Amino acid sequence: MRYEFKKIEPKWQAKWEESKIFEAKDNSDKPKFYGLVEFPYPSGAGMHVGHIKAYSSLEVISRKRRMEGYNVLFPIGFDAFGLPTENYAVKTGTHPRIITDENIKKFSNQLKRVGFSFDWSRVIDTTDEDYYKWTQWIFLKMFENGLVFRDRTLVNYCPHCKVVLSNEDSQGGKCDICHSDVVQKSKDVWYLRITQYADKLLEGLNDVDYPENVKQQQINWIGKSKGAFVNFTIDGIDEKLRIYTTRPDTLFGVTFMVIAPEHPIIDKYADRISNMDAITAYRTECAKKTEFERTQLVKDKTGVQIQGLEAVNPVNGKKIPIYIADYVMMGYGTGAIMAVPAHDQRDYDFAKKFGIDIIEVIKGGDIAKEAYTGDGEMVNSGFLNGYTNKHDSIERMLEELEKQGIGEAGVQYKMKDWAFNRQRYWGEPIPLVHCPNCGVVAVPYEELPLRLPDVKDFEPGEDGQSPLAKIDSFVNCTCPKCGAAAKRETDTMPQWAGSSWYFLRYIDPHNENAIADMDKMKYWMPVDWYNGGMEHVTRHMIYSRFWHHFLYDLGIVNTPEPYAKRSIQGLILGPDGDKMSKSKGNVVDPLDIVEEYGADTLRTYVLFMGDYGAATPWNDSSVKGCKKFLDRVAGLTDIVSDAPVSSELEMKIHRTIKKVSSDIEGLKFNTAIASLMTLINDITAEGHLTKEDLIIFIKLLSPFAPHLCEEIWESLGGEGFVTVSPWPEFDESKTVAKTTEIGVQVNGKVRGTIVIPTGCEKEEAFAIAKADERIASFLEGKNLVKEIYVPNKIVNFVAK
């Protein structure tokens, strides 16, 4: 047979669709497997080879599971709200709905052409009102349960996109969407109280199978730290300055305090501060800086002492100066710190610059040179003197603080509450109403979905207002509670909302009464295996785990954790080894590859190219190598004969079944394909194979190259589809050879190889080795000191 991909690919894609073999069954006695891939944002550019790699791992595993007899749910959908579509709408005047529909159509066709075995009967689109109705519904549940609040604070704001960004979306001080510098702006913001779930999100990690680095990244992101809150009094005023510290045991070493430039105490006591001009100037200076600039100037400390306010160290009564400095952030802890210059490098640098005392309280370093952050004996510390263990001294200090009522143990998280609104059109409307009498009121559940109004102008307002604010018919409404004239919230939800629960909707995509039917969730949840990119580990995964924990607490879902197992695919780099990007012109279009070499070749290549988790450059020549491999597979049909193959080849077939089966489970697709290549080399050397042997071969290959394998299956008279035929089994006894070739070392150097009966005793192995002429020549005239034999591995003689 010849590998005529242009003919066979459309043929089998049509047959698969017609036979519905990829549709998951809701009522099944079979064990279930729920494989999930991160659904795409349907951009106008269409699919990228990165999408192919991202979906191929669970594509192969899902196909293998079907052959193993599982009822498989392998769905796909579109995360279609978002800025690129809206920006394109602003530019072209086309409605985002039309653009989205076009892009989804384009993506679907492309995915189908690659032959992915998605269940197309369960496609979801986050911008579909039947879908976002439930996104709004979950939001209202959170509102009802006190997890939604509004606050006027400094937010990360992108002046280019004109939206408020969460911390997650402004990493490194750059807007995640347009990469402009993010500025700080005072705004009213809706927050989701994700911090209330910080501990559950941490503890939940113990129960899931995520790669270690993924867990670690989430742990760092949540950033839990244990320490203490301590209240410092301000001299002469009845006012406490509250700080957070992880080292309360160094309290005797505090020689000054620092507060963030935005700290409210400054305005409160402005009349007592004698250098308000200098302070105001410094604050203005800081406000101008972006957070990025502020955190970049790590080396040089700046600040201004507050003249007129002095704090009192609560453990020794000493009066200490208070400074404002931008190295203290309002957003973490209490926005104020106690400074211990002897044992904190930042405080040390500041003290050196401003000539403040440095008092050593932990022995072991040289505080004339730098801060000492290690352990050691406590000194100059009153009742703590003589303590040598950090844990003990902290405990002792906490005890004292609580006894005297000046502080208590506490925890802090780096993770902040989730800024949950955008001033944009193309997102889920936030279902809240502002009533002059009742305040903020929820839209009643029965009025959901709260639909996006049809508008012509998608341009956001210059004052940072949503385009929805310009639509009077949308804004003006009556209060659901008191009936008074009221105004709708005009902000929309951020991009991450719709993807925070989408895996639940696949289970029951058309349910009109609930996000999904409980019995169906009990069958399908949790997601057995979720594959995606590293970039979603801290945002999407944390957000969706938060929503899921919340829904679990309400009894709406049946598992606390949504994803039992997570894997990560590595990037595909351009042929030049750089990240693919339009500007570099090194982008590979997957459809070009499908056109020229076929979908099976593309699928095989993206998994063969290297370690699945590693970033690997694209190589056009290697693609051809995979095409050549499939050509040779097609050619196997020409050498089928009735004559049984040698026992040697039979063993290799059994070994290959074993290896491909286990490699797929470990995401080692490259070696699984390599072993099939090795086997075809062995078959070619043998010159023939039986029909049964060929069936085994195409079954093993079918998850990777399903179109070709179906064609061969059909030509061999197979019933139905190879895709749903049983996965081959191997006979362990047949994977073992009668004889094994092993290396023989003399003094640790390989001097030859011998053939031994597999699993033989050491005496026999030594005898065979010594009988070997070459080995004997190396042993001649020497004393055998030691003989080592590792069964079926190696013989080593130590001779002097």
Next chain:
RNA sequence: GCAGGAGUGGCGGAAUUGGCAGACGCGCAGGCUUCAGGUGCCUGUGGUCGCAAGAUCGUGUGGGUUCAAGUCCCAUCUCCUGCACCA
């Protein structure tokens, strides 16, 4: 700075977890097929020395443990990814 990961031929990458380093693919060289190019097939392919048999070196670098180290330990360099004045 902190956390995680990686350094193996000309290239992508293997190595049953301490047991013959370089599987498989690409590339390259030679040969066959071909008027020719391409395709296809066969052979070879880590470095150095050697006609060869073979010897010798070899997994970022330096040390160590071991009969035996890509793999374990100590030190060190480089690169990637994330976080970062987090108190």
